[in-house]
Amino acid sequence: MKRALALALLALPQIAPAQGPTVADRIQRSIDLREQWQWLTRDIATPPTWDEDGRHFHYRKTVEGGYAFVDVARDGGDKRPAFDAGVVARALAALTGKPVDPLRLPFEAFDYADGRGAIVAQIDDDTVRCTLVQTVCTVVPPEHPSRPRGFGVVRDLRVPAENHPRPSPDGRLEALVLDDNLVVRVAGGGREAWRSQDGSPADFYDPETIAWAPDGRRVIAYRVRPGYARMVTRVVAAPPGKVQPEVVQQLYPKPGDAVDQERPVLFAVADGRRIAIADTLFPNPYYLSEATWRKDGKSVAFDYLRRGFGEARTIAVDADTGAAHVAVGEDPATFVFRDRIFGHDVGGLGREIVWASERDGWRHLYLVDATTGRIKRQITKGEWIVRDIAKVDDEKRQIWFSAGGYVPGEDPYYKQWFRVDFDGRNLVRLTKENATHELRFSPDMSRYVDVYSRTDLPETTELHDARDGRLIATLEKGDITRLTAAGFRPPERFTAKGRDGRTDIYGVVVRPRDFDPAKRYPVIENIYAGPHDSFVPKAFWPFGGFSGGDKVMGMQQLADLGFVVVQIDGMGTANRSKAFHDVAWKHMEDMGFPDRIAWMKALAAKDPAVDLSRVGIYGGSAGGQNTLNALLFHPDFYKAGIAYAGCFDNRMDKIDWNEQWLGWPVDQSYLNASGVVHAGKLQGKLMLVVGEQDSNVDPASTMQVVDALIRADKTFDLLVIPNGEHSAGRTTGPVPYAMRRHYDFFLRALRGEGVADWNAR
Incomplete structure (x- = not known):
């Protein structure tokens, strides 16, 4: 009986067990998500x-x-x-x-x-x-192409300077450089009036720095002693359409290299008499800005940044005597943030300067007596910062600017916009919505267009009256109905205390679309902790580069594979107080790790689905360095990382970014943060990705880490992308090869999944 029943059951049609998508199918679905979602919004506008x-x-x-x-x-x-x-x-x-x-x-x-x-x-x-x-x-070809400079500080002497004659204000004379000397002659290539006598190839006058006084009585130019022309050499191993490799070279100054030494030289036009300018007030320049004449021609000014980024000054020079004085200066205990230096010469006469400073611990505006360098008054004040300065109106003595942290309880990274008088009175708040605002003013400052949003609020575009902020018209209102119907959910905003237990640290959380709070999910941090900005997204538009940055789409693609993906701004990043930012100074190995780890622990305490026993991290450039350092210096917390195009040893990277945060001369702080020096500390799983032709970060930086890891007998993955630039691997490209490798790496390392054999597919 039992045998007959068994035979009867075997004779029935067999139903295959239900099978879900394979790992490869899930990865492909994540790759395809961007293209499926990117075109589902309506009426989301960019600033005009x-x-x-x-x-x-x-x-x-x-x-x-x-x-x-x-x-x-x-x-x-x-x-x-x-x-x-x-x-x-x-x-x-x-x-x-x-x-x-x-x-x-x-x-x-x-x-x-x-x-x-x-x-x-x-x-x-x-x-x-x-x-x-x-x-x-x-x-359109450039009308007067200038000579390139390596990161702005070393001229590429392989390229001729742009040496067209610069006419005098009345058009009768012209100035140019011949045989390395400044020459003034009759316009149109006429009779030579005079020329300097001290120029040489090793100490030449640069024609691109020539500036005439408005009255034509004086002319100034910079004399240049060339710095060290360091060349980075790269091999193009597989040039498209060719068989044999090629070699390319790039002028690439690195930390500690000698930079061009510029000295302003002032001449009387009538007879070529040289008016001496002592360099006592600008003795060790990292760079000098172009010389700018005051409107009355009585003085000329230029900005000076001391080597090591420890001092910034505006130097004013008397046109008759050559006597120099400091019109305004900044001399902090740590660093001057070059990207945020702002000075405005009121009326163009050198009497007053509107100056941005962090001297009270927050970035604010000051009115300076430019004849003495003394502060006349602080225009803005409080535990908030001035962000963008859109306009300084000399006649009305008003300033239009954005600020962060002004509104209590609001995300301090949101921009709100204001107008204020030079005396600090009549502070008018123009924007009201609890969101981040980007304003674009009409040339006469009578109108502005406001594009505002949050990560959970699509962009609204409005036209306003700039006098009082009155709404004139709503131009666009972003519609995400179809995007939401397709499954999009905005990232969750989350705030927790940092390392000191007091400072708020802000970040976002992106969860899988099929998130189940009863399950446990590995965590992956999308990291970019460069001190030059903040990076957690604040505006809505989610479609950007694969590595995330201020975008969330790449984080959603990764989350859908079964991860909780986060992005956090720890201490050491910008757009908060000076003390918050100073954490990065000479401590690039820190980069806010204690704050971000505390933030993730707070998230896990709130949400049991967050599994901190399986934490990964990925990032590119400075984020690549952060990723490697996570596995070197915090292996008890981070278990796997993918580092793209990292500046792993700051001695190998570009001069400007690294001397800004680690100073000059090169010292122990560079070694403390070096992934090469500390490679032997590696724990966990690491994947390195580098573009062969990276012109931003010397790709040899990655290969030196590879060498150190091999010598330390460490196991890791390496992906070199032929012909790849700095973003190689972080964009989908026509063939999203690196993206597949990225997803597969984390599935293997943190979930024990992955595709067994990609080549068999």
Whole structure:
């Protein structure tokens, strides 16, 4: 009986057990998600560009299948297409030889030219001009191409300087450099009036620094003693369409290298008499800005940044005597943040300067007596910071600026906008919504367009009256209905205390779309802790680069594979107090790790689904260095990491970024943060990715880490991308190879999954 029943059951049709998607299928689904979601929003606009006459402005917004450019009259009442996108797309295709989709034109912004008869846009490295009548697109060559400088501090002497004659204000004379000397002659190549006698190839006058006084009585130029021309040599192992490798060289100054030494030299035009300028007040320049004459021609000024980034000054020089004085200066105990130096010469006469300073611990505005260098008054004050300075109105004695942290209880990284008088009175808040705001003012400051959003609030675009912030018109209101229906959920904002138990640390959490609070999920940190900015997204638009940065789409793609993905701004990043930022100074190995680890522990305490026994980390460039350092210095917390194009040893990286945060001369602080020096401490699983032709971070930096790891007998993965640039592996590209490797690595390392044999597929 039992045997008969068994035979009968075998005779029944067999039903295969239900099977879900394979790991490879899940990875492909994550890769495809960006393209599926990117075109599902409507009416999300970018900040606009105003015409020079202030009568119109234009912007790009999302539409069905891509983007459209919109032109708007200054009162907001007349909206129309900025140009015929189909015609422009065909003209660009004729120029490039490649098809161009009119809904996905290869630029995000443009300027009108020729009375709105043409548009000019930047496409990759080219400036492109397209006429709008009988549309034709052409590449615009630079009118006067300047000599390149390696990271702004060492001139590339292989390239001739731009040496066209600079005419005097009245047009009768012209100045240029001949045989390394400054020459003044009659305009049009006429009779030579005089020339300097002390120029030589080793100490030459630079024609690109020539500046005439407004009254034509004086002329100034910089004499230059060249720095060290360090060349980074790279081998193009597989040049496209060729068989044999090629060699390329790049001028690439590194920390500690000698930079060009510039000294301003002042001459009386009438007879060529040299007016001596003592360099006592600017003895060790990292750089000098171009010389700027005061409107009355009585003095000339330039900005000085001391080598090591410890001091910044504006130096003013008397045109008759050459006597120099400090018009304003900054001399902190740690560093001057070069990217945020701001000075405005009120009226262009050298009497007052509006100056941004962190001297009270927060970035604020000051009014300075430029004849003595003394502070006349502090214009803004409080435990908040000034961010952007949009306009200083000398006649009305008003300043328009954005600020972070002004509103109690609001995310301090959100930008709110204000107007204030020079005396600090009449502080008017223009923006109100609890969101981050980007404003673009009309040339006459009578109107502004406000684009505001949060990570959970799509962009709204409004036109306002700049006098009082009154709303004139709502231009666009972002619609994410279809995106939400497709499963998009904004990242969760989360705040926890940092290492000191007092300071708020801000971050975001991205969970899988099928998140189950009853399960346990490994955590992956998307890291970029460069001290030059903050990086946790604050605005809505989620579609950007694969590595995340201020975007969330790449984090969602990774989260959907079964991870909780986070991004956090720890101490040492910018846009908070001076003390918050100073944590990075000479401590690049710190980079906010104690704060971010405390933040993740607080998240896990709140959410049992967060599994801190399986934590990964990934990032590129400075984020690549952060990733490696996580596994070197915090292996008890981080178990796996993918480091893209890391500046693993700051002695190997570009001069400006590294001397900004580690100072000069090169000292022990460089070694303390070095992944090469500390490679033997590696624990956990590591994958290194580098582009062979990285022109931002010397790719040898990665190979030196590889060498040190091998010598320390460490196991790791290495992916070198031939012809790859700095972003290699962090963008999907036509073949998302590195992305598949990225996903597979974390699935193996943190979930024990992964594809057994990719080559068998």
